[in-house]
Amino acid sequence: EAQLVESGGGLVQPGRSLRLSCASSGFTFDDFAMHWVRQAPGKGLEWVSGITWNSDSIGYAGSVKGRFTISRDNAKQSLYLQMNSLRAEDTALYYCAKGQSGSGNTHGMDVWGQGTTVTVS
Amino acid sequence: SYEVTQPPSVSVSPGQTASITCSADKLDDKYVSWYQQKPGQSPLLIIYQDHNRPSGIPERFSASNSGNTATLTISGTQAMDEADYYCQAWDSSTDVVFGGGTKLTVL
Numbered sequence: 001e002a003q004l005v006e007s008g009g010g011l012v013q014p015g016r017s018l019r020l021s022c023a024s025s026g027f028t029f030d031d032f033a034m035h036w037v038r039q040a041p042g043k044g045l046e047w048v049s050g051i052t053w054n055s056d057s058i059g060y061a062g063s064v065k066g067r068f069t070i071s072r073d074n075a076k077q078s079l080y081l082q083m084n085s086l087r088a089e090d091t092a093l094y095y096c097a098k099g100q101s102g103s104g105n106t107h108g109m110d111v112w113g114q115g116t117t118v119t120v121s
Numbered sequence: 122s123y124e125v126t127q128p129p130s131v132s133v134s135p136g137q138t139a140s141i142t143c144s145a146d147k148l149d150d151k152y153v154s155w156y157q158q159k160p161g162q163s164p165l166l167i168i169y170q171d172h173n174r175p176s177g178i179p180e181r182f183s184a185s186n187s188g189n190t191a192t193l194t195i196s197g198t199q200a201m202d203e204a205d206y207y208c209q210a211w212d213s214s215t216d217v218v219f220g221g222g223t224k225l226t227v228l
Contacts, residue, residue, distance in 0.1 A: 035217065037164075044222035045156070045164065045207050059216040062122055095163060105211035108154030108169035115163065 002026040002111045004096045009116030012086055020116060022079040022096030027111070030054075030074035033099035035109055036081050038092035038118075048094070049081065053102035064090075086120045093117050125210050127220040133198045133227055141223045143191040143208030151210040153191040155184055158222075159204045168193065195225075203227045 008020040020036070036048040049060045049070040058070055069082040079096055093115040100107030125145040133139035143153065155168035167178050171186040181196045191210075195202055208220040 037219075044205075045158075045209075045219045047209075047217040047219055050217060097164075100166075100169060104152075104213060105154075105209075105217050106152045106170060107173075108156075108166045108209065109164075110166045110169075110175060112163040112165075 002098065004098065004111055004113035006094060006096050006113045006116035009094060009118045011119045011121065014087060014120055016086055017082070017084045018086060018118060020081040020083065020094055020096075020118070022081075022113060024077045024079070024098070027098070029072075029077040031102055033101060033103055033105065034072060034079045035097045035099060035105070036070060036079075037095045037097055037109070037112075038090075039095070039115075040089075040092040043092075046092075050099070050105065051079070052104075057103060083118070086118075088120050091118060091120050123210070123215040123218050125208060125218050125220040127206075127208060127223045129221070130224045130226065133195075133225065135200060135227055136197055139195040139198045139202070139225055139227075141193040141195075141206050141208075141225065143193070143210075143220050144189055145210060145218075146189060148189050148191055148210060149186050151212040151215070153184070153186045154209045154211075155182075155191075155193045156207045156209065157202075157204045158207065164207065198225075198227055200227050 035050040067085045095115045096113045097109035098111040156164040158164045168184040
């Protein structure tokens with residue numbers, strides 16, 4: 001069974017940094033694009049960033065561009081999100097999600113973790 | 122930036138058909154997916170590539186995408202279908218964009 005487990009969330013002061021990790025299992029990690037999606041308390045889903053299977057194409061939401069960096073280590077079957085210059089509005093539950101394709105998002109995100117909470121205060 | 126609009130809420134009686142819309146400029150030029158999220162749970166992919174259902178998703182969930190509007194249809198709505206529903210659009214120019222979500226109430 002495909003699984004994603006996020007870690008690294010916590011309480012952090014504005015302006016500081018945090019690194020999120022997402023460990024995968026049960027599928028061939030390096031075949032698929034991966035994404036970070038966040039959900040502020042009581043709010044909807046917001047795509048944060050995505051990375052193709054081989055890291056040759058990366059995208060960011062405008063709200064995080066220049067502050068967040070997505071990366072992956074296919075050998076470790078893991079996805080990362082380096083978050084710098086954190087703001088109060090970055091407070092959210094951060095989900096790691098697997099794309100159904102290796103690049104782009106033509107087929108949606110079919111596996112989601114339980115999320116890790118980031119609180120900036 | 123590309124914006125995708127959903128109605129905040131939709132109500133339906135049990136056994137009836139619910140329709141949730143998703144609107145954006147030239148939406149049919151993009152790939153649309155739909156997700157269901159129940160309280161305290163992670164989102165679940167229920168439709169991808171405009172109208173395809175992943176394995177395990179009941180046939181009562183269907184969808185279409187034409188012009189500026191994509192529509193998720195739930196036929197014979199059940200109490201267990203009460204949830205938040207999100208559409209998500211993608212193409213290579215706009216990347217991933219979620220709609221604001223629609224709360225479906227079955228009453």
